[in-house]
Amino acid sequence: MTKNKKARKWLFKSDFPVGDLVTLSAIIRDIHKSYPNEFITDVACHAPEIWDNNPYLTKLSEQDPDVLVIDQQFPSVECANRQGHHLLTSFLSQLNADHNLNIELTRFHGDIHLGPEDKNYPATATGLAQGTPYWIIVSGGKHDFTVKWWDHNRLQEVVDHFNKRVIFVQVGHLGAFHPPLSNVIDLRFKSNIRELIQLVNHAEGVLTPISFPMHLVNAIPQQPGRIRHCITIAGGREPANFFSYPNHQVVHTVGSLPCCEMSGCWKSRTLPLRDNHELDSPIHLCENVTESALPRCMDLIKPHHIIRIIEDYLEGESCRPLTSEQWKTAKTNLSPKFHDAILGIIQSAQTRVIH
Amino acid sequence: MTVSLAAKLQEKHPWPAELVPTVNQWPAKRIDHDDQEADLIAHTIEFFWELNTYLSKAKTEILSPSQQSALQQHLFKKTELDRFLSRHGVCVEPLIENGLVTDLSYTCPRGIWNPLKVTYQVEVIEL
Numbered sequence: 001m002t003k004n005k006k007a008r009k010w011l012f013k014s015d016f017p018v019g020d021l022v023t024l025s026a027i028i029r030d031i032h033k034s035y036p037n038e039f040i041t042d043v044a045c046h047a048p049e050i051w052d053n054n055p056y057l058t059k060l061s062e063q064d065p066d067v068l069v070i071d072q073q074f075p076s077v078e079c080a081n082r083q084g085h086h087l088l089t090s091f092l093s094q095l096n097a098d099h100n101l102n103i104e105l106t107r108f109h110g111d112i113h114l115g116p117e118d119k120n121y122p123a124t125a126t127g128l129a130q131g132t133p134y135w136i137i138v139s140g141g142k143h144d145f146t147v148k149w150w151d152h153n154r155l156q157e158v159v160d161h162f163n164k165r166v167i168f169v170q171v172g173h174l175g176a177f178h179p180p181l182s183n184v185i186d187l188r189f190k191s192n193i194r195e196l197i198q199l200v201n202h203a204e205g206v207l208t209p210i211s212f213p214m215h216l217v218n219a220i221p222q223q224p225g226r227i228r229h230c231i232t233i234a235g236g237r238e239p240a241n242f243f244s245y246p247n248h249q250v251v252h253t254v255g256s257l258p259c260c261e262m263s264g265c266w267k268s269r270t271l272p273l274r275d276n277h278e279l280d281s282p283i284h285l286c287e288n289v290t291e292s293a294l295p296r297c298m299d300l301i302k303p304h305h306i307i308r309i310i311e312d313y314l315e316g317e318s319c320r321p322l323t324s325e326q327w328k329t330a331k332t333n334l335s336p337k338f339h340d341a342i343l344g345i346i347q348s349a350q351t352r353v354i355h
Numbered sequence: 356m357t358v359s360l361a362a363k364l365q366e367k368h369p370w371p372a373e374l375v376p377t378v379n380q381w382p383a384k385r386i387d388h389d390d391q392e393a394d395l396i397a398h399t400i401e402f403f404w405e406l407n408t409y410l411s412k413a414k415t416e417i418l419s420p421s422q423q424s425a426l427q428q429h430l431f432k433k434t435e436l437d438r439f440l441s442r443h444g445v446c447v448e449p450l451i452e453n454g455l456v457t458d459l460s461y462t463c464p465r466g467i468w469n470p471l472k473v474t475y476q477v478e479v480i481e482l
Contacts, residue, residue: 143444143464152441153434177462179437179446273444275464293442339430342406345454346426349413 005038009067011060012043016072017142018193019212021050022110022219023087024072027095027103028056029111034103049193053113070095080242081263087242109245110219118198125195126169126185127333133320134330135310136200137168137184138208140177144279146269147286147295148209150233152179157303158207159183162310165321167330169203171196171213182337185330204319205229207306210243218245227318231309236260236297237267249309253297259288260297270295395440396461399447402436403456405429410455 010031014024024043031039042060043051051057060067075090085093088105096103123130137159139152159168159181172178172188180186191199200206200216208214210232217230232244234252236259244250254260268284271293278284288296313319322330336344409426412418418426440447445463449456 140446146444149441175462177441177444177446179441180448271442273464275444277464292438338433341451342410342426342430345410345451346413346418349410349454350417353413353415353417 006066007038007040009040009060009064010042010070011062011067012041012045012070012072013062014043014045014072016045016074017212018047018050019210019215020074020087021045021047022112022212022215023091025050025054025111025219026088026105026107026109027091028054030092030103030106032056033106035101047193050112052194053115054111055113056111077264077266080239081266084239084241086244090242108218110215112197112216112219112221114197114201114221115194118194118201120198121202122195122198125187125191125199127329128167128185129326129329132167132326132330133204133322134167134169134185134202136203136206136208136213137170137181138172138206138211138213139170139179139181140172141209141211142176143273143275144268144277145237146177146271146273147235147237147267147298148211149177149270150209150235150298150301151292151294152181154301154303155207155306156181158306158310161303161307164327164331165314166204166310167322167326167334168207169199170335171199180335180338182340183334185333186335200228203228205231205310205313207231207233207310209233210238214243214248217248229313229319231306233298233301233306235295235301236265237295238264251301251305251309253300256300257288257297259286265297267295395443395445395463398436398439399459399461402429402432403449403459406449407456414454 012024012028014021016024021043028041028043031041040058040060042057044062062069072091073094075085075087075094079085079090086108088108092103092105095101121130126132126134128134137155139155140149160183162168163183168181168184170178170181170184170186170188171191174189178188180188187199196213197216197220200213201220205228206213206217208230214230214232217228220228222228227247230245230248232248232250234240234243234250236253236257239254240250240252242264254264255262259265265286267286268279270286270289272280272285274280286295290296290299292299310319314321406429409418409422409429412422436447443463445461447462448460450460451457
């Protein structure tokens with residue numbers, strides 16, 4: 001920047017869901033990479049923890065007349081379906097076009113910066129021995145896009161298949177639909193955003209619908225020589241080009257059904273929830289729901305599809321299985337099956353009655 | 356017309372007189388009488404109420420083989436209940452303390468609500 005040129009002050013305002021905020025962090029990073037010292041940037045959003053330790057933010061005030069407030073809009077469906085854009089490139093091209101800039105995407109992922117605490121292995125939270133490999137698992141999601149949910153009973157089959165070989169840590173935020181899984185370490189409703197970042201940072205991989213943790217997998221810096229995996233169970237709502245990252249395995253069914261033959265259907269809800277939300281209107285509802293109340297595009301996805309991918313990671317040695325010592329420690333922290341828990345209570349009550 | 360959940364459940368499962376004061380401590384959430392959520396909650400209460408009858412009995416007597424079998428059958432209904440609730444974006448999880456269901460965590464599209472915070476502390480119930 002020439003000495004007499006004043007740095008531009010940009011304040012991004014966004015009410016995006018947290019996952020999409022992660023992609024916005026890539027844009028902020030690359031504004032500075034493409035135009036060093038020419039911008040002062042800040043973000044006003046509902047999840048400031050995303051930006052902890054981020055070197056590209058400087059506090060800006062909306063009231064400052066020099067500040068340009070950018071109300072970041074979600075890209076159109078056309079961007080994804082017809083132009084083949086990713087969410088990242090959609091944001092970028094929109095910004096470049098609006099402001100006559102040439103910001104280049106330097107890395108194809110968001111930009112999360114770790115603090116010292118994020119770097120510590122989450123032994124206390126998980127109850128696992130230091131260094132034990134684990135996967136993050138997400139069994140549901142927010143109530144706005146219920147078409148993203150898979151059947152948690154099928155997810156349970158995946159968990160059970162990997163008994164003694166892979167430990168899953170279940171996460172999910174309070175207020176959302178996250179049905180409990182058994183034989184997992186249950187950290188649902190117990191982690192804030194930074195704690196989730198810490199959990200993902202040390203995970204072997206993430207098994208999830210299209211979600212915030214999916215974006216975190218690549219946005220969190222990876223240690224050299226280690227790969228963090230992601231398996232996204234996606235169905236037919238969105239084309240994979242829009243949300244996936246190069247090393248992710250996306251299990252999608254776009255192209256398999258008439259309702260998502262050419263691209264994503266972009267529907268929101270499987271069934272109406274009668275909560276007075278606009279997404280309950282017929283245009284947002286899935287048109288192809290099975291008797292078991294799954295979108296047919298999600299119903300086409302079976303546990304063995306997911307199992308095969310993790311088996312491949314294990315066979316290819318790109319993800320670590322548990323050692324028998326690690327399993328011994330881990331198994332004491334696993335959530336019980338409801339059925340077994342009740343029978344255990346009955347049994348112990350009966351023993352007391354006898355004595 | 357609105358009806359309090361407490362009143363609805365009191366009608367469905369009359370509470371012993373000594374518990375009525377605690378029933379009145381239920382959160383003041385009110386739901387439409389014909390609201391489908393009332394049915395969801397009723398189904399849920401029904402299931403856990405019945406489960407508590409088994410758990411209560413098991414504390415004081417040896418369950419007969421037929422009672423044990425009925426309990427097993429009842430537990431199988433949990434999958435059905437979960438499926439029913441998940442159709443409506445509802446997730447219910449029991450809190451079990453001292454061998455009884457003492458609370459339910461109830462997450463629905465309208466937010467989080469623990470309808471049984473006080474009332475399921477029912478160890479004293481004679482069923």
